[in-house]
Amino acid sequence: MVGHSEGATIGLLAALRAPVAAYVSIAGPAQPAAAVLRRQLAGRLPPELAAQSEAALAALEAGRLATDVPPALMALYRPSVQPYLISWFRHTPADSIARLQRPCLVVQGDTDIQVGLADAQALKAAQPACELAVIAGMNHVLKAVPADPARQIASYGDPTLPLADALAPALLRFVAAATAPR
Template sequence: MKKLILGAAAAVLSAGPVMGMEREVTVDGGKAPLFGSLLIPEGARPGPAVLLIAGSGPTDRDGNSTIPNVRPANLKLIAEGLATAGVPSLRYDKRAIAKSAPAAPSEADMRFTTGVDDALLFARFLKTQPGVTCVMLLGHSEGALVAALAAQKIDTCGVIAVSGAGRPLGVVIREQLAAQNLPAPLPAQIEAALTELEHGRQVPNIPGLEALFRPSVQPYLISVLTIDPAGALKAVKAPVLILQGDNDLQVTVQDARLLATARPDAKLVVLPGANHVLKTAPTDRAGNYETYADPTRPLAPGVMQAILAFVEAH
């Protein structure tokens, strides 16, 4: 494992104007098209391009969510940072989100593999663009797992796992809910429900927790709860960069280290002060989450340096 810790004094890339052409593109989503934004820098030379894969929930191509106060625009900022350095990129609205919403199946028919298949559609589209010699997959949060699984099915020159969990989702959900000090009998009900779902069995609705355990979302949970992100990354044959902020309240540095242990040849970059959406943030929970609502706040120092160094190296 190659480990690099970037200090707060790391040089910040010039954020000058992004020179290039961004255009909306589509791929065949079956029921309806899936939409994305292809950003080709002006004068781009033949080389790699980066596919940006959003995280969990109702997240669009820019990294913004329909959840109130979750509009960090982190994926858009990464795309612009890549373009400034002459690297093309493609980011897209997940199926069922934003302009890709008409392509959504019923919630009960959604599976985790649906997201993997959609990433493959866009990766293959990106590879056909003029001047693109290979495609790198950059996944944020849950998108890191999507990227690792997609990389096993397509030729890629690299995988960049950003703020990705190193443990199965069932373990992460237990930890996140335990931190909320829920009143009895909810903890026992949650544990029983997760255990049943991990064994492939649906459970009755839990009043008050419909957002997580409603019957229509349970097939999706069954499809993802037991996937091991570390095992998925270990199976990737391409070079790997693991990028993790040490002020992330959703995924820990320990998650990143678990991923790096599975891939000893990976480069692990720990970003001091960066949170889950790659913004410099205070340590208190309220202040940390406030940064999620500000799309104008720049990426934390070191984010683009690490990404661009990896792209250039591979």
């Protein structure tokens, strides 16, 4: 089971329930999603919009639908996605990975501006049996991009950029070892 970013949490929850051979988290957060959103939005919204975002996050964390979402925040908190957010916000990936009893690999790029190395280290600390692969120069969309903000943003929409060179070998090595006959 392999999951990336938000999908790493979903994949982890599935791996706890399904008979999978191994689990891989790629750029997966360690904290609940609401905390990740707060961190990602910190300092990026005007004060009034930041307060409205916090009100929406607080409502969703409490299991309530957020009302009066301003148009500027609709991409994050539109009514159709709120039930999913309520469900997603209930999970703390570090707590979940601590219960995992399968081979696991935590992969993290060191130029990721969305999910940082601290998250990968927290997942590894929560489940010491996990392997940790830090991919030098890999960003959140798995491409080799320096930490420069302008180049990071540009990389998200550039399909010509290849995957970071070290990603596939790390995944292949882990999967081969985790699925080898014993």
